Amino acid sequence: MPDGTTDPDETAADFDQWCLRHVEENHGARHNARHAGVEDRMVSANLPEHTPLTEMNSLTRTAAYLSRRGAEATEAERDVYEARKKAVMAKLSEIKM
Numbered sequence: 001m002p003d004g005t006t007d008p009d010e011t012a013a014d015f016d017q018w019c020l021r022h023v024e025e026n027h028g029a030r031h032n033a034r035h036a037g038v039e040d041r042m043v044s045a046n047l048p049e050h051t052p053l054t055e056m057n058s059l060t061r062t063a064a065y066l067s068r069r070g071a072e073a074t075e076a077e078r079d080v081y082e083a084r085k086k087a088v089m090a091k092l093s094e095i096k097m
Helices: 008-022 028-036 052-072 075-093
Strands: none
Touching: 052 075
């Protein structure tokens, strides 16, 4: 899987920390984030949350990607996909309709 896709929350947190270290105090983006109260999470504050539908769509796209790669898909890619699918299915089974 591409870097950062196995744990998007952790990747976003890494980018948040990068921004704090590298975006200058007087930069417009940092000023705007400070004004909005999200200076400590300039990246993650604006990321959308998955809905059950977008989560399933993402899993479907990943399955298609792995199918296209066939034998070239690595064991790690397949393991990450299976773990994510299991977690998503568990989360979906908890939804009360």
